[in-house]
Amino acid sequence: MKAICLYFQIHQPLRLKRYRFFDIGNSHYYYDDYTNESIMRKIADECYLPANKILLDILKKYKGKFKLSFSITGVALDQFESYAPEVIDSFKELAATGNIEFLAETYAHSLASLKNKDEFVSQVKEHSDRIENLFGVRPTAFRNTEMIYSDGIGEMVSEMGYKAILTEGAKHILGWKSPNYLYCNAINPKLKILMRNYKLSDDIAFRFSAEGWKDWPLTAGKFVDWINEIDAKEELVNIFMDYETFGEHQKKESGIFEFLQYLPAEIFLKSKLKFETPSNLATNFQPIAQAHVPYPISWADEERDVSAWLGNKLQNEAFEKLYALRDDVLALNDNLLLKDWKYLQASDHFYYMCTKFFSDGDVHSYFNPYSSPYDAFINYMNVLSDFQLRIKEKKGLASDDAEALRAEITKRDAIILEYKSEIRKLKDEYSKTE
Template sequence: MKTICLYFQVHQPFRFRRYRFFDIGNDHYYFDDYTNESILNKIAANCYLPANKLLLKLLTQHKGKFKVAFSITGVAMEQFKLYAPEVLDSFRALAATGQVEFLAETYAHSLVALKDEDAFRKQVTMHSDMVEELFGQKPLVFRNTELIYSDHIGDMVARMGFKAMLTEGAKHVLGWKSPNFLYCNAINPRLKVLLKNYKLSDDIAFRFGDKGWHEWPLTSNKFAGWLKDLDKKEEVVNLFMDYETFGEHQKKESGVFEFLEYLPAEILKHKSLKFGTPSEVAARLQVVAPVNVPNPISWADEERDLTAWLGNEMQQEAFDKLYAQLPKMNRCTDSRLLKDWNYLQCSDHFYYMCTKFFSDGDVHAYFNPYETPYEAFINYMNVLSDFAIRLNAAVPFSSEEKELANLSGILEERDQKIKKLEEELQKLRSRKRTNTSGKTSRSAGTASTAASTKGKKAQKSAAKTKSKK
């Protein structure tokens, strides 16, 4: 019997506003709140809320036979709290069914696994704690940012205590082997590895609405038939995709919600097929072989490597400069800096700098707030420069940095005093204008009264003169 493992990724970054060179050192707020809120509410209306409502209906209807898995990044959960708490409530409702597994990943959807193990561990722990707090589950399975995986990364994940990890079933890694089996890490065999069947996953995620595709239209009945007709020896089909596939990447008008609605019933019609979560797959199936991945792989583009994020000099410079701040961040206790540090690490910022075009160009342009990769790079480096100034002031290392930090403190204190004095001066000026205005009014009133009295005396004098005559 084949197990169908259906997994969805949920992530949205905090996007930066246009941060100019002249903002460095003067303005420490980096984020485009309007864009972030607008995009999240748009996706919530198009995808998260209707898709969660549909999944809740299907999970209830199929009574334990239909199961799915999610990983939701920490920064996405923060945005749900800020802009759309009803989305968070709908995910809690899914968790309450007992048929939905929530996976661990890096809190900031970052590339930190490529740089530092301790920082990687901290982010994963931070994310796992948040998942447990919100959904009542302690994650047992790990999904790294963008399915990035290597033997070394898998070994780190195993040493964190996870039972299994998800990654891409890349052709250049598997060769003749099928992704439809359970594998293990080549260094630490205790870690089970679930490989994405990218062809069948991409049929839904990328080709579903393409009228030029030779299999269009894709129906749930047809797709279930493809699953049934796979080699009987194969044991699992891992369908991994972005949750935004439903209603956002593939619009409602394409029929994607109807496809999802009827898919569980069509699959369960076949006795050779059933649904399972990643932890169930890892527990039930036997490992057939280790998967050897000496160099990191990912889901992205034709190459299935890291070039979408670190493929050009701009991306590499930004990445290296970001993590050059890590020694100081390890000593930082400032909550605002720690939060901005998480947001700076989002892999999306490096993705926006990608200079790939051709078949992958449209993918890289989706939800990209910048017109060019160079604009994305300059904006990011401006933000990072200001962040480094703040960090140096908070955690100075050298005597020069300490002196600069002291000078920054003196200047900031001076600016606050000047601001306070300006406010007091403004109050005094306002009070003086009020007093001057009052005196002027009283003087005018006195003059008017005197003139009136003088006029009345003149009138009485004229009347007396007239009567004598």
Template sequence: MKALCLYFQVHQPLRLRRYRFFDIGNDHYYYDDYTNESIMRNIADECYLPANKIMLEMIKKQKGKFKISFSITGIALDQFEQYAPDVIASFQELAKTGSVEFLAETYSHSLAALTNQDEFVEQVKSHSDRIENLFGMRPTVFRNTELIYSDEIGEMVAKMGYKAILTEGAKHILGWKSPNYLYCNAINPKLKILMRNYKLSDDISFRFSSEGWKEWPLTTGKLVGWLNDMDPKEDLVNIFMDYETFGEHQKKESGIFEFLAHLPADVISKSKFEFATPAELAENYQPIAQAHVPNVISWADEERDLSAWLGNKLQNEAFSKLYALRDDVLAVNDDRINKDWKFLQASDHFYYMCTKFFSDGDVHSYFNPYSSPYDAFINYMNVLSDFQIRLKELKDGIAVNPEELKSQLVEKEKLISKYERELKDLKNQFSQAE
């Protein structure tokens, strides 16, 4: 039999409030509680709860033949606990079935793997501890933020004891090879690699309700037909997507929940596939080759790289300033500081600063609560400036000079003006090229 692996990412960013320059040093609370609670409660009711109900019904109906996997970020779990505890309870019901696997990842949905191994390891351990505490199982498979992966990141994950990792089946990595096999890490072959079939995954998560798509409407019968038409030598298919696909990105009216409810029975009765979790794939299949990934990849945008988070100078400036504070955070070891440190690392903050507009600008603007990437940068750097002041005062007992703050503001304004001019020039060049 061939295997079909369904994996879902569950994450909601913790949004910062509008934090102005004059708040620096005066107000140390950074979060937009009203917006965070409203969005979380809405998505819980439109996505997580109805989708989990269907999953539970299908698992029971199929008597263990239907299996799924989730990675739930620590930041999402924190918000569930505060705003939607019924969502945690619904995931716990799924866990009791024995047909659901929970994966490990960074607690903060962070980019720590790219800059600080110690921070990365600490976050992964913290996340696995939380998953074990809530759901009674310790993860054995890892999924990095946004499927970010390289040979070196895989080696770090292998050293932590995980037996498999999920990543993108990027064309520029696979070449002529197919994502529909098991691979292994090029440095430590003990680590198995599951690669996302991005075509089938995106057919559901992005194109399902697109009436202009030539395959619309997508039915379970059509998907099963595509699976049955695959090369008979291929072992498995990994369909990885945001869980918010169900009811949030693809609204209830599109028929997405009906699609989900019919999928297990149709796959089981009409295809050559059986459902399997990532851990089962790592256990039951052998890698056909090493996957050589010298440069970092992700599942984002057409480029499948890091440009959504670290593709411009604004993002890199904020990223470097943040992680330069880690030693002071550890030295201070204050509960409130540690909590803010955790939330400020979320990759979403850097995503909001993205200036890409060629192929994926609409996608980036859809998820962005700011009017521009420059607003996102200013807001985040204001928060980071206050965070730095608190660190300095706790560590050294020295208040920051107000003139130093004014100097920081002037430098930020100069930097932003420079990048705005560069972006305007690029837009003009793009318009002329058209």
């Protein structure tokens, strides 16, 4: 019997306050508490709480026939705890049904898997500990930040004992093959790979309320008809998306909650699909082939790579400077430093510095609290400069901070000028092709 796997990502970044040059050395608190609380309360009321209520009713109605999976970042859990504790309670109600699987991931929604294995493993353990403490079950399946995956990342995940990993069904990886099968890691075949059906997933996540879309309006019945058109030999349908699709990205007025409410009923009525969780699929299905992914892929943008976070000099400069501090941070073992170190690793900070302006430009600007990638870079580097000063103070190192800051700013400004020049050239070339 063909299986459908519903998976929802839940993440909210911890946004930095406007941190100016004159704050360096004077203010060691980096977060915009007002904005973070306001956004979390808004999304809790518009998405998490109403969507969880609908899912709880469905889970109780179908008594084990309906199953789904979530991953909730540690950063989101920390904000739930501070600003919307009732959201955690609502997830505990879902967990109590026994038909929810919570996936492991990096605690800080970080890019550690691309840089430092020890940091990656440490964050994944911390996240799994938190999930087990909250919901009573330790994760056995894994979802990396933004579904970033490669053969090497899969090997690390397998070594940590996870049986399955989720990633994108990227065309340049699959070629003629379909995402609607189970695959396995090319280095350690024990790790099973579930690949997202991006067409069906994005029909809900991105196109649902687009009145100019040829298939608008999308109903649950129509969606099930599309699934039924899939070749009978194909075994899985992996529908993966942000949970914020429901009520936040697609507003209540669009009918998105009705779609969620009626989808399981339409699937049971019109198809032979059964709902499964990632770990169940890894146990009950056999992979048809190894997935060879030599370079990291993700579910972001048309390229399905990591260029959304590490695609320009601004991002790479910030990324390298951050991880150069790791050994000192761990050696000092200071709780406040460790907490800030974790939050500063969130991939969102690098996403805000993205300079893409082609097909994915609107997506990047929608999620970006800064007026430009350069503002994001400057703000982050100011914070990182202060963070570095705190490390020096804790280590008892004397230095000419003013001279060091001048050198840092000179380097930063040179990078920005160089990159602005490159962007102008690219924009000129792009405008000529239109």
